[in-house]
Amino acid sequence: MIGRIRGTLAAKQPPWLLVDVAGVGYEIEAPLSTIFQLGETGSEVTLLTHMVVREDAQLLYGFASEAERRLFRNLIRTTGVGPKLALTILSGMGAEAFWQAVRDDDTALLVKLPGVGRKTAERLLVEMRDRAEAEGTPVTPATVGAVGDAADPRDEARAALLSLGYKPAEAERMIGKVWEDGMGADNLLRAALRSAVR
Incomplete structure (x- = not known):
C-alpha cells in the first residue's frame, strides 16, 4: 500500500x-x-x-496531517460513510472541529454539511464517540496557505463548492454572502464553508 x-x-x-x-x-x-x-x-x-x-x-x-488521515480512516469505518462523504466532512469542518462536534453531541452542526442528513449525523455521533476518547485532543490545523490565484477567485471557490456536492444556486448564495473585493480564492472558500456550518 x-x-x-x-x-x-x-x-x-x-x-x-x-x-x-x-x-x-x-x-x-x-x-x-x-x-x-x-x-x-x-x-x-x-x-x-x-x-x-x-x-x-x-x-x-x-x-496534510496525520490527524486528518486518522479521522478519514475512522469516518470510512462508520456505517453509511464512504470516502467521498468523509472528504466532504473534512473539507467542511476539519478534524479538530469534527471531534469537538462529537464531544458536544452537535447534530445540528453536522447536518449543515452537504450529504449529511440527520440519521447519518446521529450515526456518526454514536459510532465516533468512543473513538473520540482514543483520539484525545486533536492537533490544531497548520496555518492555511494560498490555494493560488485565479482570474476570478469566485470561479475557483464555486468549482470547489460544486465538487463538494453543493448545488449551483446554493454555491452562488454562499459566495455572495461572504464575498468582499480583494478576497483570494482560499479565503473566500473558507469563509463560504464557515457560513454554511454556523
Missing part, C-alpha cells in the same frame, strides 16, 4: 491533485483542508495517503 507521496505538485483542481514523483503522475483526491496548505503548482509537496483498492479502481487519498 502507498502510505506517503513526496513529489512536485503538477496540477491542483479541488478536490483533485496531480503529484509528479520521478516522472510518474499520481492522481490524489484530497480534502480542502489539505489543499489550502499546499503551495503553488510546481512546488514540492509531501502527503500522507490512504489507498483504496476496489475491483474496478485503485484510489489514492491525500492528507
Whole structure:
C-alpha cells in the first residue's frame, strides 16, 4: 500500500491533485483542508495517503496531517460513510472541529454539511464517540496557505463548492454572502464553508 507521496505538485483542481514523483503522475483526491496548505503548482509537496483498492479502481487519498488521515480512516469505518462523504466532512469542518462536534453531541452542526442528513449525523455521533476518547485532543490545523490565484477567485471557490456536492444556486448564495473585493480564492472558500456550518 502507498502510505506517503513526496513529489512536485503538477496540477491542483479541488478536490483533485496531480503529484509528479520521478516522472510518474499520481492522481490524489484530497480534502480542502489539505489543499489550502499546499503551495503553488510546481512546488514540492509531501502527503500522507490512504489507498483504496476496489475491483474496478485503485484510489489514492491525500492528507496534510496525520490527524486528518486518522479521522478519514475512522469516518470510512462508520456505517453509511464512504470516502467521498468523509472528504466532504473534512473539507467542511476539519478534524479538530469534527471531534469537538462529537464531544458536544452537535447534530445540528453536522447536518449543515452537504450529504449529511440527520440519521447519518446521529450515526456518526454514536459510532465516533468512543473513538473520540482514543483520539484525545486533536492537533490544531497548520496555518492555511494560498490555494493560488485565479482570474476570478469566485470561479475557483464555486468549482470547489460544486465538487463538494453543493448545488449551483446554493454555491452562488454562499459566495455572495461572504464575498468582499480583494478576497483570494482560499479565503473566500473558507469563509463560504464557515457560513454554511454556523
